[in-house]
Amino acid sequence: MTKLEAKFSGWLARSQTQSVLSVLNADGATTRCVGGCVRDALMGIATPDTEVDMATDLPPQEVMARLKKAKIKCVPTGIKHGTVSAILYQADKPLVYEITTLRVDVTTDGRHAEIAFTEDWQGDAARRDFTINALYADADGTLHDPTGHGLADIKANRVRFIGDAAARIEEDYLRVLRYFRFHFRLTPAVEMDADALAACRAAAVPLRGLSGERKQQEMLKIMALPDADKAARALQKADLLRPVLGPIFAEAVPVEFDMLAAMTGLANDPLLRLMALLPSTEAAQTLAASLRLSNKQKMRLTKAMEMPLDLAHLPAALYFDGAQAVADRALLALASQTQGNVDNAPALQAAVAAAQDYVRPKFPLTGAMMQKAGLADGPAMGQMAAALERWWVAQGFPDVDAVQRELEERV
DSSP states (O other): OOBOOGGGOHHHHSHHHHHHHHHHTGGGOOEEEETHHHHHHHTTOOOTTOOEEEEESSOHHHHHHHHHHTTOEEEEEEGGGTEEEEEEEETTEEEEEEEEEOEEEEEEOBSOEEEEEOSOHHHHHHTSSBGGGSOEEOTTOBEEOTTSOHHHHHHTTOOOBSSOHHHHHHHBTTHHHHHHHHHHHHOTTSOOOHHHHHHHHHTHHHHHTSOHHHHHHHHHHHHTSTTHHHHHHHHHHTTOHHHHHOTTSOTTSOOOHHHHHHHHHHOOOHHHHHHHHOSSHHHHHHHHHHTTOOHHHHHHHHHHHSSOOOGGGHHHHHHHHOHHHHHHHHHHHHHHGGGSOOTTHHHHHHHHHHHHTOOOOOOOOOHHHHHHTTOOSSHHHHHHHHHHHHHHHHTTOOOHHHHHHHHHHHO
């Protein structure tokens, strides 16, 4: 039987992985590694931080009992759906193993599934999304391909749904975005599967109804890809960008694919790449609502796009707006230069470097200094402090003695 190559499956040889498998395979039970770790190893992708998922024919309560008996820390992360997390350590680094009992989907509504536990490996494989994600590996690396197509699709460099693509998507409409993400992460140089693409296009309306948080997670993962711009163009071509990002991306609105392509080469920052797609500041607000961005993400989006970077007053921008906003504005300006404006590229690059190394100076004025100068607590003191802070920044951040002298002159 086919086995995993050792050079791409260091995660399997780890003593921690083998310990978990040994505990869960005792007394005739079967537990195997599954999903991304197996797929990536077969595709020659070796990463030191590979997440290891496992599937088992043991019920979740038995998984918990065995792990506790072996003194392995475990957490019932999703026990309703059969998932238990085992946590071990490599030096001080935690290694998390998600162990899920074999299951089948009883009913689905495109967002959630009612499940039943099973001992049928074929049934467990059939509920998964893509053939290449339904491959299992024993502790010794022996491979199992219950769908009969996973290994062939790995060899053909192809991402395909298991069975009927439309049926798999109807089980969870987020699989539309997952398909684009996996295709452009694993097989960007080949054509998309025609059946998969047709099924994705047909799901545009229900895709719009998914929660913003779920769409956000997938879109940011897509934006993190080396070929993020190609993935975005493919989504637009399939009429799927608007259902995900909101009505601002209508057919009549130009999407900044060239800027995204440029940003992909400038920064490995998913949210910043998403900003590069936006045709206007108004689009940022629509995007924030459509993807249910956090307050922190919305604030970053607003500060980056509400005004251009003032290179003539860079220290003030760094101090008042923050290093993140300055770097974002500079990188967006650099990305826009794909359309011809290259005059200030060195200054923008210098701004990015300054933001990366920036340490915000501390304004030396204190309340005690103002009280000693005769100012009482209240609005007047606050107004004086704000005016002096603006002066201090404009003067290049002089020392406390200079601030004291300026205060005395103004009182």
